[in-house]
Structures are given as C-alpha cells and as structure tokens.
Amino acid sequence: MNMSKGKLLIDVGSTYFKVCTQDHLEQHFRNFNKSIHDDLTQKCGAIIDKFDKQDIHICSSANGGLSTLIIGVTHTFSLKYATNIAFNSGINIIDTVLYQDIEEASIPSDLIDVVIVVGGINSRGDVFAEPLFNYLKGIDYSNIVYVGNELDAESIKANIPNIAVLPNIIDDRLHIVEEELKTYLTNLYQQDIMGKQDIKDLYDITGNQIYSTPYIVNRTLPLVDAKFSVVNPFILLDIGGATTDIHYSKDLVEDNIVTENEFDRLVFKKLGVYKSRESLIFAAKSNEFVGELLMHLNVTENIFADHSDKATHILMQLAIFLVLCKMSNYHQAYINLKLLAINSIVLTGGITKVLSQEEVEDIIAFFYTKILTSEHRPVTIMDTDYAIWTLGSAS
Amino acid sequence: MKVVTGVVGNDIHVVANRLIDLSLQARGYEVFNLGVNTYLEEFFDAAVETGAEVLLISSLNGEAEGWGREVKSLKREYKDLDDLIMVIGGNLTVGTGNAEEIVPKYKNYGFDIVCHQIDLNTGLDMLEEFIQQRDAGGQSK
Ligand code: B12
Numbered sequence: 001m002n003m004s005k006g007k008l009l010i011d012v013g014s015t016y017f018k019v020c021t022q023d024h025l026e027q028h029f030r031n032f033n034k035s036i037h038d039d040l041t042q043k044c045g046a047i048i049d050k051f052d053k054q055d056i057h058i059c060s061s062a063n064g065g066l067s068t069l070i071i072g073v074t075h076t077f078s079l080k081y082a083t084n085i086a087f088n089s090g091i092n093i094i095d096t097v098l099y100q101d102i103e104e105a106s107i108p109s110d111l112i113d114v115v116i117v118v119g120g121i122n123s124r125g126d127v128f129a130e131p132l133f134n135y136l137k138g139i140d141y142s143n144i145v146y147v148g149n150e151l152d153a154e155s156i157k158a159n160i161p162n163i164a165v166l167p168n169i170i171d172d173r174l175h176i177v178e179e180e181l182k183t184y185l186t187n188l189y190q191q192d193i194m195g196k197q198d199i200k201d202l203y204d205i206t207g208n209q210i211y212s213t214p215y216i217v218n219r220t221l222p223l224v225d226a227k228f229s230v231v232n233p234f235i236l237l238d239i240g241g242a243t244t245d246i247h248y249s250k251d252l253v254e255d256n257i258v259t260e261n262e263f264d265r266l267v268f269k270k271l272g273v274y275k276s277r278e279s280l281i282f283a284a285k286s287n288e289f290v291g292e293l294l295m296h297l298n299v300t301e302n303i304f305a306d307h308s309d310k311a312t313h314i315l316m317q318l319a320i321f322l323v324l325c326k327m328s329n330y331h332q333a334y335i336n337l338k339l340l341a342i343n344s345i346v347l348t349g350g351i352t353k354v355l356s357q358e359e360v361e362d363i364i365a366f367f368y369t370k371i372l373t374s375e376h377r378p379v380t381i382m383d384t385d386y387a388i389w390t391l392g393s394a395s
Numbered sequence: 396m397k398v399v400t401g402v403v404g405n406d407i408h409v410v411a412n413r414l415i416d417l418s419l420q421a422r423g424y425e426v427f428n429l430g431v432n433t434y435l436e437e438f439f440d441a442a443v444e445t446g447a448e449v450l451l452i453s454s455l456n457g458e459a460e461g462w463g464r465e466v467k468s469l470k471r472e473y474k475d476l477d478d479l480i481m482v483i484g485g486n487l488t489v490g491t492g493n494a495e496e497i498v499p500k501y502k503n504y505g506f507d508i509v510c511h512q513i514d515l516n517t518g519l520d521m522l523e524e525f526i527q528q529r530d531a532g533g534q535s536k
Contacts (some may be wrong), residue, residue: 073443073444074439074440074441074443074444075436075440076434076436076437076440076441077440077441077444078444100473100474100475119444120444120445120446121444121445121446123445123446124444124445124446170444173427174427174429174441174444174445
C-alpha cells in the first residue's frame with residue numbers, strides 16, 4: 001500500500017461527511033439509507049486506504065448527544081454553572097429543575113442519559129432531602145452524578161443508588177470549578193458514541209479515539225487567532241444540519257461565572273437547515289422581522305415550501321439572522337451576548353460551502369440595522385476550508 | 396455568621412464595597428462578596444447557595460430606588476429566605492433626600508435595616524444590635 005504522509009481527518013455530521021488531508025478537502029452529503037461506515041467507505045474508500053489507521057482521526061456529532069437533567073438550587077449559580085459545564089462538554093439537550101419546586105416539577109417521560117444534582121457551597125449542608133429522593137424514584141435515567149455541597153454527600157450516597165460523587169462545582173467564593181464534571185461528562189459522551197453501533201464500526205477505520213465535534217471545536221478556539229486574522233472578541237457560528245452551535249469569547253458576556261475558560265459554548269438544538277428544517281421555518285415564521293428580511297432578499301414565504309438551491313441559501317441566511325436574534329434577547333436566552341462589542345463573526349460548517357461572503361455580510365448588516373439600530377459591522381470570516389475543525393482534530 | 400454583600404444594579408462604585416468586605420471580616424463575619432454590578436436575583440441566589448443569614452446591599456449611584464421596588468415580589472418566589480436579615484446602605488436616592496422619608500420607604504420594600512448616607516461602622520453596629528435583639532426575642536419565645 002502506498003501510504004500518504006500527514007493525517008486524514010474525518011468529521012461525521014448529521015448531514016455531511018467532511019474528509020480532509022494536508023492539501024485536500026472534500027465533503028459528501030450523507031446517504032441515510034446506509035450505515036455511516038458503509039456510506040463513508042464507499043464514498044471515500046480510496047482516500048481512506050492511503051492512510052495508516054493511526055493517522056486517521058474521526059470526530060462526530062451524528063449521535064445526537066446526551067440528554068441531561070440538572071437539578072440545582074438557584075438559577076444564577078448551581079443551575080447555570082452546571083449548564084455551562086454541560087454545554088462545554090458537548091452536551092446538547094439540557095433540562096433543569098429548580099430544587100425548591102421539585103415537588104411540583106413535571107416528571108420527564110423519556111429516558112435521561114445523565115442527571116446532575118448540584119447546590120450549595122461546601123459549608124452549607126441540609127440542602128437536599130426526601131423531595132429529591134422521591135423525585136428521582138419517578139424518573140428513568142442511566143447515570144447520575146452529584147456535584148453539590150460536601151455536607152450532603154453522605155446522605156445522597158446512602159439514598160441514591162449508584163450515584164457518582166465528584167467535587168463541588170461551586171467553590172467557597174461562589175466561583176465555578178469545571179474540570180472534574182467536564183471530564184466525567186466528556187467520558188460519558190465518549191461511551192455513548194462508542195455504544196452506538198454506527199460509530200463503533202468506525203473503529204475499523206481509525207486507531208484513535210473518536211471525539212465529539214463540539215469538543216474539538218471548543219478546544220481549537222484559543223488557536224483561532226493564529227490561523228485567521230480574527231479580531232477579538234469574536235463569536236463562532238456553526239450552523240449545521242440539525243443544530244446550531246455558538247462558541248463565544250467570555251468577554252462578550254456579562255455574567256457571574258468566573259472561569260479560566262476563554263470560550264463558552266451554547267447550542268440551539270432545533271435550528272438547522274436539513275434535519276431541523278421544519279423547526280427553523282417555524283421559528284422564522286414566528287419572528288416579526290422575517291417578513292421584512294424576506295422582502296429584502298427578494299423572496300416570499302413561498303420559498304419555505306421550496307427545496308431548490310435558492311431555498312437552501314435563504315434558509316441559511318435566515319438561520320444566521322435567527323441565531324443573532326436569539327442571542328440579543330435577554331429574557332429568554334440563557335446568556336445575553338454583548339453583540340455590539342463583537343469584532344468578528346466566524347462562520348464554519350456546511351454554510352460556508354453554500355453562502356458567499358457577501359450574502360453573509362448582507363444578513364449581518366440587516367440584523368445590526370434592524371434589531372440593534374446600529375451601524376456596527378463585525379468583520380465576517382468564513383472558515384471555508386474547515387481550518388478550525390482541522391486545527392482541533394490534529395492537535 | 397455568613398453575609399452576602401455587593402453593589403446592586405449597574406453601579407460600579409467599588410470603594411465602599413471593598414471597605415464593607417474588610418470591615419465585615421474584621422467583625423468576624425464570613426463574607427461572600429459579589430462585587431459591583433450585581434442583580435437582585437444573584438443576591439438572593441447567593442444567599443441560598445451559601446446559607447447566609449444576612450444580605451447587605453449597597454448602592455451609590457442612586458439606582459437602589461428602582462431595584463428596591465422589586466425586592467418583595469422577587470423574594471416571595473424563594474421558599475427559604477424568610478429569616479434572611481436584609482440591610483441596605485449608601486446613597487439611597489437620586490440627588491438629595493431626607494432619611495425620614497427614605498427609611499420607611501425601604502422598610503416597606505422589605506429591608507430590616509436602612510442606612511441612607513450613614514457611615515459604615517454605624518451601620519454595622521446597627522446590624523449587630525438587630526441580631527442581638529432578634530436572638531434575644533427568639534430565646535424568650
Ligand atoms: C469616585 C466616584 C465615581 C467613580 C467611581 C470609581 C469606582 N470604580 O469606584 C466614577 C467616576 C467611575 C463614578 C461614576 C459615576 N458616578 Co460617581 N462618584 C464618585 C465619588 C466622587 C466618590 C465615591 C467613593 O468612592 N467614595 C468613597 C467611599 C468609601 O464612600 P461611599 O461610596 O460614599 O461609601 C460610604 C458610605 O456610603 C457607606 N456605605 C456604602 N454602602 C453602604 C452600605 C451599608 C449597608 C452601609 C451601612 C453603609 C454603606 O460606607 C462607605 C464608607 O463610609 C462620589 C461622590 C462622593 N464624594 O461620595 C460620586 C457619586 C457616588 N457618583 C455619582 C454619580 C451620579 C455617578 C455617575 C452616574 C456619573 C455619570 N453621570 O456618569 C457615574 C455612575 C457610574 C455607574 N454605572 O455607577 C453620584 C451619585 C448621586 C446619587 N446617588 O444621587 C455621587 C454621589 C456624586 C454626586 N454628588 O453627584 N463615580
């Protein structure tokens with residue numbers, strides 16, 4: 001076999017495969033009637049064969065991720081900190097219960113991959129008791145982890161079978177402590193990916209650990225300015241087929257989380273241009289500015305019924321607009337980004353293959369003018385050759 | 396005894412906040428200082444997370460007036476804060492105002508101790524007295 005130098009990087013998304021070597025990049029629309037392995041080897045077998053298993057790196061966001069339920073005692077500390085850590089560990093689906101309302105809280109009917117219980121600094125005991133234990137008896141979960149105050153740990157262990165106990169994520173100065181919970185969740189995600197037959201099969205192709213794509217991207221962000229002429233602070237939008245990920249510099253949020261992380265991640269789980277197309281259209285129809293935006297783009301609402309290339313362009317432009325809107329709305333969002341302070345907007349993912357720089361800039365300008373009534377124009381950077389993801393996978 | 400403190404709203408006057416932190420510590424309190432730019436919900440949430448018995452808010456730029464009105468309804472949403480001792484001080488109105496009007500107004504907002512333009516040590520003496528009286532009352536019950 002004629003072995004190629006360097007590495008082969010493969011990203012398995014919900015919609016596309018991306019395959020990248022040192023000097024070549026290709027992407028393929030997935031065939032959903034085939035297993036990932038068969039589809040991939042059929043489309044890219046020739047290139048895969050040129051590499052040694054050890055030189056092939058795969059990351060994936062195709063498994064949908066873990067569903068998480070967080071039970072915490074306040075919105076601004078325990079629930080927020082745990083949510084932040086979960087997002088940064090690549091988790092997409094997060095529900096929360098405020099402990100004081102647990103007796104009235106609805107019981108989720110679906111199986112939950114992981115329950116996180118958190119609350120109180122270490123010197124604060126007696127936070128959790130019967131109401132928690134009763135609630136948990138009613139729900140169906142695969143894993144449970146306690147990251148709250150130390151004083152309650154004993155009774156938690158005694159009353160909740162198989163609970164993992166990790167150090168408190170809130171320290172004595174009310175600051176966040178991320179590492180151990182993040183490692184725990186990342187490992188669970190890993191096990192989940194590996195548990196899926198579709199992904200398991202891919203170990204046939206690679207000799208390396210398969211990671212989740214958002215984890216890889218988050219790891220790359222501190223390196224982004226080296227690769228692009230990005231002016232800090234920036235946000236990175238990864239508008240995909242099923243979800244939209246936003247990674248943002250911590251300078252852009254005013255909040256009480258004091259952390260070493262320079263970047264945080266946020267996910268809109270039902271905003272995408274293929275698998276989540278319907279919910280994207282629904283969100284668009286409920287946005288009062290979208291009519292005007294469609295007019296600006298010279299199309300009508302009929303475009304939503306269309307499946308042409310033109311319609312995909314419009315949907316992608318709408319997705320950018322809706323994401324920016326969601327982040328500018330203080331009360332509904334989990335965070336509120338200081339959009340006027342953003343100096344660069346970096347776009348990655350399939351969207352960079354479809355939209356031109358001008359089309360993106362047009363939407364961003366529309367957003368800043370209409371919604372923020374501002375002349376501010378962040379610089380738009382298109383990661384057309386997936387350099388961001390490549391940086392992370394290879395490092 | 397645990398105390399949560401900070402400066403409410405978009406107020407960035409930090410000097411008093413630092414002094415309050417130090418003075419409280421010197422008097423033996425365990426202090427959780429949320430610093431400047433702190434929203435009401437964060438104060439109450441910090442009291443829940445720490446189990447603090449005292450919440451001491453300061454306001455210098457005149458914003459407290461607006462926040463004060465929201466205290467009661469927000470606090471009502473918390474199930475375990477009934478015994479929290481609530482203190483506020485600094486410049487509690489925009490421009491000049493007199494204490495005879497300001498103090499009852501803030502008591503009505505739900506504060507136990509109101510220190511409009513009162514020097515810090517005097518205010519902290521008032522807090523100690525309040526705690527003593529409350530404890531004495533509790534024992535006689
Ligand atoms: C320094 C200063 C600033 C600096 C602050 C720098 C910083 N990061 O701290 C700067 C220039 C940034 C500033 C900005 C503004 N400021 Co200014 N500032 C002052 C100034 C001159 C001194 C404040 C100070 O540090 N004093 C020293 C500390 C130790 O004293 P203190 O703050 O009064 O606190 C004492 C007591 O009040 C008490 N105390 C405080 N909290 C509590 C709580 C309790 C429970 C108790 C018991 C006691 C207590 O204890 C302290 C020690 O005794 C005062 C005027 C003055 N001379 O007081 C104006 C003053 C506070 N500022 C004022 C204003 C209006 C502003 C601005 C709105 C101005 C503007 N138009 O931009 C902005 C607001 C910015 C914002 N978002 O908050 C007004 C507030 C008026 C009002 N309440 O009606 C003041 C009073 C000036 C004035 N006379 O108009 N300011």
